[in-house]
Amino acid sequence: MSERQEFLLDGEEVPFIPGQTVLQAALSAGRYIPHLCYHPEFKPHGSCKVCTVKSGGRTHASCTLPARAGLEVDSATEEMNQLRRTLVQMLFAEGNHFCPSCEKSGNCALQALGYDLGLTHAGFRHFFPDRPVDASHPSLLLDFNRCILCELCVRASAEVDGKNIFSLSGRGIGKHLIVNAASGRLADTGIAATDKSVAVCPVGVILKKRVGFAVPIGKRRYDERPISAQALEDAPRPPAATAIQETQ
Amino acid sequence: MSEPVEKKLRLATTSLAGCFGCHMSFLDIDERLLELLPFIEFDRTPLTDIKHCGPCDIGLVEGGVCNAENVHVLREFRKNCKLLVALGACAATGGLPAQRNHLDLADCLQEVYVTEASLSRGGIPNDPELPLPLDKVHPIHEVVKVDYFVPGCPPSGDAIWKFLTDLLAGRSPKLGHGLISYD
Ligand code: SF4
Ligand code: SF4
Ligand code: FES
Numbered sequence: 001m002s003e004r005q006e007f008l009l010d011g012e013e014v015p016f017i018p019g020q021t022v023l024q025a026a027l028s029a030g031r032y033i034p035h036l037c038y039h040p041e042f043k044p045h046g047s048c049k050v051c052t053v054k055s056g057g058r059t060h061a062s063c064t065l066p067a068r069a070g071l072e073v074d075s076a077t078e079e080m081n082q083l084r085r086t087l088v089q090m091l092f093a094e095g096n097h098f099c100p101s102c103e104k105s106g107n108c109a110l111q112a113l114g115y116d117l118g119l120t121h122a123g124f125r126h127f128f129p130d131r132p133v134d135a136s137h138p139s140l141l142l143d144f145n146r147c148i149l150c151e152l153c154v155r156a157s158a159e160v161d162g163k164n165i166f167s168l169s170g171r172g173i174g175k176h177l178i179v180n181a182a183s184g185r186l187a188d189t190g191i192a193a194t195d196k197s198v199a200v201c202p203v204g205v206i207l208k209k210r211v212g213f214a215v216p217i218g219k220r221r222y223d224e225r226p227i228s229a230q231a232l233e234d235a236p237r238p239p240a241a242t243a244i245q246e247t248q
Numbered sequence: 249m250s251e252p253v254e255k256k257l258r259l260a261t262t263s264l265a266g267c268f269g270c271h272m273s274f275l276d277i278d279e280r281l282l283e284l285l286p287f288i289e290f291d292r293t294p295l296t297d298i299k300h301c302g303p304c305d306i307g308l309v310e311g312g313v314c315n316a317e318n319v320h321v322l323r324e325f326r327k328n329c330k331l332l333v334a335l336g337a338c339a340a341t342g343g344l345p346a347q348r349n350h351l352d353l354a355d356c357l358q359e360v361y362v363t364e365a366s367l368s369r370g371g372i373p374n375d376p377e378l379p380l381p382l383d384k385v386h387p388i389h390e391v392v393k394v395d396y397f398v399p400g401c402p403p404s405g406d407a408i409w410k411f412l413t414d415l416l417a418g419r420s421p422k423l424g425h426g427l428i429s430y431d
Contacts, residue, residue: 098343099430111431115428118423121399
């Protein structure tokens with residue numbers, strides 16, 4: 001294995017293994033950088049931009065920025081956090097995030113990130129999209145109006161489940177999640193409630209039926225500890241040897 | 249909080265397309281309401297009998313904007329309050345009432361007042377006394393400038409307490425972890 005090298009994150013040395021991205025190395029070293037579309041089990045995607053850091057006078061998505069020895073990276077700055085706040089606000093304004101009636105509330109990464117960043121409102125005019133839910137499947141439900149287009153379900157369905165059930169379709173603000181069936185209905189696919197694509201959705205789009213609101217308030221995932229604390233637990237910790245194959 | 253101040257801050261509150269839950273959550277500060285009273289004086293609020301909002305320091309607005317009367321009340325509040333606060337999810341985002349935004353308004357009225365078998369006698373109300381509904385529900389910041397947002401459906405009594413005591417102490421209100429909630 002190659003020897004360990006280091007880069008500077010907010011002035012502190014972070015070791016990395018060549019092939020790791022800045023975000024992977026940071027998480028492995030126990031240093032949190034906010035992120036949404038990155039998941040330690042999947043290839044980086046680069047759509048949410050919440051992981052943006054500054055290096056060499058410009059901004060980069062840290063989930064796709066390869067770690068290099070001597071790189072100087074600023075993440076926990078007011079400038080970067082303000083940018084992240086705006087990005088998360090854009091996601092809230094873009095969808096119908098009515099948390100008070102969403103069964104993902106308390107277990108939702110977008111919401112938890114909003115709490116962590118101290119967001120009190122979406123700050124933009126709400127889009128109020130109108131995409132009918134798909135309740136055709138006996139055990140699963142899709143609410144497309146909460147989708148943040150992270151493609152985790154697309155990646156999980158293709159790479160883990162081997163079923164290719166989801167895709168993103170359309171352009172610009174019209175871009176949206178679709179179901180890969182001639183009818184477009186989830187019932188006409190081979191999806192199962194135990195699939196990785198179901199488990200991986202960070203927000204309240206892909207939901208299992210008849211299990212909503214089962215967990216008492218106070219016991220939900222992000223009730224007790226902020227997402228910044230838990231993201232570190234999810235990440236592969238050193239030596240993160242597996243990260244190399246996964247990102248190549 | 250210590251000595252009563254010479255000039256009390258004037259506080260107005262209102263519920264637009266709200267459910268009064270944010271007001272109930274305000275009352276959930278319980279006996280701390282008595283601690284607050286030496287420092288504030290209520291203007292127009294559902295808790296007093298004052299009919300119009302006069303010059304105030306703080307206006308707390310619960311509920312989104314769903315009809316013409318809401319717009320008038322909201323503008324009156326903005327004109328008279330130095331600080332206007334969106335209290336709760338409805339004021340901040342439109343809230344659950346905004347789930348009607350993907351429906352056609354005429355269809356909604358038709359369904360409730362005409363089609364629905366158990367209610368169908370009277371037809372759609374058509375008296376000028378009644379404010380016309382807007383075709384969509386809006387968060388209040390789409391109608392007037394808002395100075396602060398206190399999210400939650402409703403915000404907890406503790407969040408409202410923290411917010412008000414910060415303001416009274418002359419601090420920029422800061423809701424830390426556990427006090428910001430969207431649900
Ligand atoms: S998906 Fe998350 S942010 Fe959106 S409504 Fe549900 S809990 Fe709220
Ligand atoms: S459905 Fe969920 S996992 Fe799939 S793209 Fe949308 S937010 Fe991401
Ligand atoms: S985590 Fe890097 S762009 Fe989403």
